[in-house]
Amino acid sequence: MPCPHVVCKVLREAAEIAQLYRDQCRFPALCRADVGPVITSRYGGQYCNVYTEWTQRDLERNENVKFCRQYIVFHDDKSVVYSGPSGNCTEIKGELLSVDSPSGDMKAVLRESTIKGEDKQFLEIWHKNRKLKCLNLTTLSKHGKVYEDDQFGCMVWSHSETHLLYVAEKKRPKTESYFQGQQFEYYEDWGEALVNKSSPVLCVLDIEGSNITVLEGIPANISPGQAFWAPNDTGLVFVGWWHEPFRLGLKYCANRRSSLFYVDLASGKCEQLSSNSSAVCSPRLSPDLCRIVYMECGVFGPHQQCNRLCMYDWYTKQTSVVVDVVQRAREDGFTGIYSSMLSPRCWSADSQRVLMSCAQRCRKDLLVVDTSTGEVTSLTSQSEEGSWNLLNIHRDLMVVSCSSPNCPPDLRVGFLPEKGSESKMSWVTLEETQPQADISWQTLNFMTVHIQYVKLPLIVMPHGGPHSVLVSEWFLSTAVLCKMGFSVLLVNYRGSLGFGQDNILSLPGNIGTQDVKDVQLAVDSVLKQGDFDKQKIAVVGGSHGGFLACHLIGQYPEFYKACVARNPVTNLASMIGSTDIPDWCMVEAGYEYNTDIHLEPAILEQMLNKSPIKHVSKVKTPVLLMLGEDDKRVPSKQGIEYYRALKALQVPVRLLWYPGNNHSLSKVDAESDGFMNTALWIIQHLSL
Numbered sequence: 001m002p003c004p005h006v007v008c009k010v011l012r013e014a015a016e017i018a019q020l021y022r023d024q025c026r027f028p029a030l031c032r033a034d035v036g037p038v039i040t041s042r043y044g045g046q047y048c049n050v051y052t053e054w055t056q057r058d059l060e061r062n063e064n065v066k067f068c069r070q071y072i073v074f075h076d077d078k079s080v081v082y083s084g085p086s087g088n089c090t091e092i093k094g095e096l097l098s099v100d101s102p103s104g105d106m107k108a109v110l111r112e113s114t115i116k117g118e119d120k121q122f123l124e125i126w127h128k129n130r131k132l133k134c135l136n137l138t139t140l141s142k143h144g145k146v147y148e149d150d151q152f153g154c155m156v157w158s159h160s161e162t163h164l165l166y167v168a169e170k171k172r173p174k175t176e177s178y179f180q181g182q183q184f185e186y187y188e189d190w191g192e193a194l195v196n197k198s199s200p201v202l203c204v205l206d207i208e209g210s211n212i213t214v215l216e217g218i219p220a221n222i223s224p225g226q227a228f229w230a231p232n233d234t235g236l237v238f239v240g241w242w243h244e245p246f247r248l249g250l251k252y253c254a255n256r257r258s259s260l261f262y263v264d265l266a267s268g269k270c271e272q273l274s275s276n277s278s279a280v281c282s283p284r285l286s287p288d289l290c291r292i293v294y295m296e297c298g299v300f301g302p303h304q305q306c307n308r309l310c311m312y313d314w315y316t317k318q319t320s321v322v323v324d325v326v327q328r329a330r331e332d333g334f335t336g337i338y339s340s341m342l343s344p345r346c347w348s349a350d351s352q353r354v355l356m357s358c359a360q361r362c363r364k365d366l367l368v369v370d371t372s373t374g375e376v377t378s379l380t381s382q383s384e385e386g387s388w389n390l391l392n393i394h395r396d397l398m399v400v401s402c403s404s405p406n407c408p409p410d411l412r413v414g415f416l417p418e419k420g421s422e423s424k425m426s427w428v429t430l431e432e433t434q435p436q437a438d439i440s441w442q443t444l445n446f447m448t449v450h451i452q453y454v455k456l457p458l459i460v461m462p463h464g465g466p467h468s469v470l471v472s473e474w475f476l477s478t479a480v481l482c483k484m485g486f487s488v489l490l491v492n493y494r495g496s497l498g499f500g501q502d503n504i505l506s507l508p509g510n511i512g513t514q515d516v517k518d519v520q521l522a523v524d525s526v527l528k529q530g531d532f533d534k535q536k537i538a539v540v541g542g543s544h545g546g547f548l549a550c551h552l553i554g555q556y557p558e559f560y561k562a563c564v565a566r567n568p569v570t571n572l573a574s575m576i577g578s579t580d581i582p583d584w585c586m587v588e589a590g591y592e593y594n595t596d597i598h599l600e601p602a603i604l605e606q607m608l609n610k611s612p613i614k615h616v617s618k619v620k621t622p623v624l625l626m627l628g629e630d631d632k633r634v635p636s637k638q639g640i641e642y643y644r645a646l647k648a649l650q651v652p653v654r655l656l657w658y659p660g661n662n663h664s665l666s667k668v669d670a671e672s673d674g675f676m677n678t679a680l681w682i683i684q685h686l687s688l
């Protein structure tokens with residue numbers, strides 16, 4: 001029997017909202033897992049240690065803290081016999097990178113420490129219970145700062161465990177006096193979140209002799225990263241990004257011209273292993289040291305696309321495409337490969353299959369790819385839970401984390417079943433989590449929405465990118481908003497990842513119309529259910545999601561009662577000259593991009609026509625803008641341009657300015673301040 005509609009009560013007291021936010025911040029997220037070597041106990045049982053790293057917002061310290069916890073896993077190579085934590089959590093401070101040697105006997109740590117007010121980097125080698133070596137990299141001055149980011153950064157032991165490979169900034173000439181004319185030299189960098197990362201170099205530490213060699217032989221027009229040791233330690237394999245005629249932003253942009261390279265340590269010769277005209281990432285060597293898998297996509301065009309999974313045979317030097325681009329969802333449901341990064345290890349023990357977590361429509365699944373047939377099987381598509389993340393796999397023991405919109409991430413392990421028996425996958429939970437019974441969610445054709453028999457206020461959240469995807473996983477802000485009594489509609493519009501390459505390609509040239517109409521269609525269709533209060537709808541979005549939020553309030557002026565935009569794109573025509581990704585503006589406006597492009601008035605006109613600023617005169621909705629001072633992706637001037645237009649029109653607008661923050665506004669205080677202001681802005685303007 002249908003329940004009568006009742007008026008929904010939303011939590012509106014700032015102190016109570018802050019308490020909810022604090023409570024939900026206590027759920028940590030997994031960021032790393034390693035499987036240690038197999039140890040045989042004196043009673044004959046086999047076990048290994050699983051090392052995990054987590055991050056958690058510490059609101060008191062205004063920091064994202066990182067900590068580790070280890071688990072012991074007894075197994076018989078096919079199943080887990082017994083498992084449990086071995087000790088408590090320990091906070092990790094000052095470690096930028098760390099890695100165990102292949103045998104597990106040694107550990108290398110890159111540490112940053114401030115001495116007499118100066119930042120110094122140290123490279124430590126640990127053996128058993130002692131620190132074997134500590135090199136002051138800053139004093140040695142062989143190179144600049146070591147890269148610790150996901151894009152270029154790596155720290156890898158040689159197979160022989162005698163050398164360590166890492167990436168650092170090339171040494172710059174000293175600038176003691178301006179008479180030398182170099183003090184004010186401009187160094188291009190790789191843009192948003194890669195500031196001051198300009199010319200990476202590959203560095204090798206000879207551990208015995210404490211000797212660091214900065215590798216030569218790499219073409220000067222290439223920036224190397226994501227490196228590892230070739231079979232038998234004869235040389236190094238790496239991804240090289242072309243940086244001529246100039247560097248473009250790399251973050252969220254897998255479409256930068258790049259290739260796989262091999263540099264031979266004896267001869268210094270550098271060889272290109274993959275195509276000259278595509279973009280590659282995440283090369284991973286098989287356990288038998290015979291093959292390398294990597295992901296490949298087109299250069300320019302949409303910033304993230306459906307990938308090809310390619311494989312390079314080390315001995316035959318042949319490259320094959322294991323899984324090709326999927327234009328439209330296949331009959332078996334497979335929609336293509338969208339992972340931007342493979343886990344540190346991704347091969348099965350027999351070097352036949354590759355594992356990955358990958359967006360498939362609105363969820364992230366664990367996929368197994370048979371490299372000899374290209375067959376793709378999902379290990380998780382039949383599971384009820386939301387989304388799965390592969391943290392690592394070693395000797396077929398997978399370490400994964402699973403979460404959903406009402407369940408923070410947990411930690412599980414399980415052995416990869418034999419080929420053909422994937423449906424028999426069974427998991428053992430190492431770390432339970434706390435499901436949030438008062439939040440419910442559903443994936444529908446256009447929406448993720450809470451269906452309840454009360455008139456709920458609705459917050460519409462389209463994602464940014466625009467070529468990214470919202471999967472059914474844990475999000476702090478949506479969980480808190482739901483607990484406050486809001487309903488949240490997360491929208492994947494056409495152009496999102498996870499639905500096939502055709503879907504992605506349908507958007508460039510049509511932004512500002514197709515994506516806007518898709519979001520509105522999703523909102524209208526949930527409103528037809530009658531469960532939501534049509535007078536209490538807000539829209540919230542960041543970046544391209546902010547672009548959509550500003551478009552929606554301009555194109556549907558009576559509809560949204562509050563709008564919150566984080567670093568929104570408001571005018572493509574003015575953004576192209578100042579962003580780190582000018583190609584994005586061209587491609588999304590419907591043009592091909594070339595580095596030597598000349599802007600024509602017609603192009604700028606089209607960009608303006610597709611931008612939210614074009615509709616600003618119709619806006620009535622109160623707007624809260626949140627801008628990061630150091631944003632290189634969507635420079636803050638975009639938001640300021642919109643702010644001025646709204647002020648002139650006397651539309652209520654408030655601007656929050658976050659110094660020391662970039663595009664993501666992810667520093668702990670900026671994020672929590674942004675959340676509180678978002679919640680209070682919506683409460684105020686929805687008259688709750």
Ligand SMILES: CC(=O)N[C@@H](C)C(=O)N[C@@H](C)C(=O)O
Nearest residue numbers: 252303464465466542543544
């Ligand atoms: C490629 C890119 O960064 N585009 C931005 C305009 C954008 O929308 N970014 C998203 C991913 C974000 O949420 O920051």
